[in-house]
Amino acid sequence: MRGTQISALTDGDSAGLTDALNLVTGVDAALTRGLARVGEEDATALAGLAGALSTTPLANLVAEAVDKIAAGSGTPEYVAALAGARSAVLGAVHDALLTQVDVALGRSRALWTPVPAAVPGEVSPALAGARAWLSEVAVTGWHGVDHELVAEAGSVVEAALAVPELRRLAVLLDGFAAELRACVPVARMVQVPQRRWADLWSRGVLLAQDTATGDAALDVAERVSGRLLPLAVDVHEHDTAVQIQVHAIFEPADGGSPRLVRTAVGAAKVDSIGGPALWRLLPAHPVLLAALAQRCGVLVADVPIRGADMHWQDDRARLDEPVDPFAAARVLLPDALAAAPHPLDRHPAGIAEPVLVEEYAVSDQEGGLTVELDGHRLAVAVDRLPSCGPLTPELVAASSACLGLLRWDAGRWLLQPVAVQATVKRKIITVHTGDWACGVTDAKAAKADAKAGDAVTVLRERAGRLLRR
């Protein structure tokens, strides 16, 4: 990224962005107080949302739902329309922001190609359970959530987790419910994370619709072969889930132009497993982990891909030659073809665009680290440095080149570092978030990891002894 590209991102907002976000803020406040008795302020906010969608195909549905909700009828159908309307507005915000990125970076992006909806299979009863719980939570409002209501999420999550197609819903609800559980009584909180909880809730409602599941459409996905050059490792985790998402340049074997893709592998876990032990939850993907730890390319053969999401199949991958991700980004990233996400996934929080930033100055100001290039500043999301890797705020502060993911939250663009070149003791070193994928390589950190003991092994032993009695 050049300084002018940073300024193209950070100077001025797209038209209508603030208005759209204000609509969302109004809905968030209504959900905080609950839909059981909608006051005047919240009724106005909901009517505003309906008004904003009056020229869209959702118009009638949302207008009716908002009327009924204001009149005190929070049935799952109306609540779903509300979640859909809120998601549509944030989808538009997402599109505006992503366009801003593409214009600033000169990045080309392929459109999402819809496929005919799969014939709906058997609908899992877990979905109706999830819808009922989510509706009850919305009617109650975050402020009114108590232990009993949170506890009801347990069986909903358990049912969803048992159905592989509902993994997304299960993982989302489990993370959301754990936060609510930890925050009860919510009314006593200094501030309620209104935007966040409304986001999680809305996405949950969308994923809990009967039509949401047949969507992976993997059977009709494009299949590709070629070489993957990993650029960036992004790590996500909550108490019971971990996901490693690798952003990479894909060079098709047939000589087509390079594409910006990503692939994700994940595992279920428990809260007491964290740090470098996270990698040990992914033994099913040795080729991917080796590629990250050794900074190698990977040859993949005949793997499914939808949009930018390549579905990882370790048995169809083999290690290729070492690749310097910085060099790959320098040469290939500017012209790589990106892809739009699935329509349902359009939300500002999902924006994670790989960028290379070089020859900047880092300053530590009030509010955190920023990188500065030709007088243009970009805030650094140091709190997105993962627990399982060697990248620290200190290394970022000492860095002069960074591979990162562009993020956006609450009106601000942020740089999430995933690899840096930094000067430590007068030597230039390169550190990536995925460096410890095959084990901790730093002596001090390895000692700490060993001292913490192998949580995975201990719990597996306990499970083996107690679960099957």
Place this chain on the structure above:
Amino acid sequence: MADVDDAGWARRSVVRVVAPARPRKLVKVPFVELADGRLQGVVSSGSDIGRVYVSSITASTHAYHCSTNNNRPCGGLRGAPCKHLETLADEAVLQYGLDRVARYLRVEPDAEVNTGGELLYGLDTRHEPSSAAVVFSRFLRHLSYLEVPGSTTPLPELHWFPSTRATR
């Protein structure tokens, strides 16, 4: 992920609402949680590898109990919390931090209190038998997460849950 005192906090999608659990050794206490209105968990028996004790302290009344997973009362309960309860409280503080445990138990500990055991001594506790079944089944459910198969389907919702370095 800004601080909760920041005015913009409520308008952010990605904030850390709950501090992640801190790493600790799991051999002695494989499971501890603040849930169902109790500090509760499972303590491995020191003598029998196949046995565990289920220990709990109720947040509202500070009533405690400890028994084997088959509901046999712990022999260490003699008018005061047993060593299993002490160990449980110690590990809870390691995992969640003193503040969060104290807040959950609705007490404000003195400045000299550092460990869970010390926190426990300061409470006006009483013994009240409770069933081990609920806690034990929660523990089994907890363990069952390790048996859920991994996935290669992208989970876009996890972008709301970035991994972050634990702050001590």
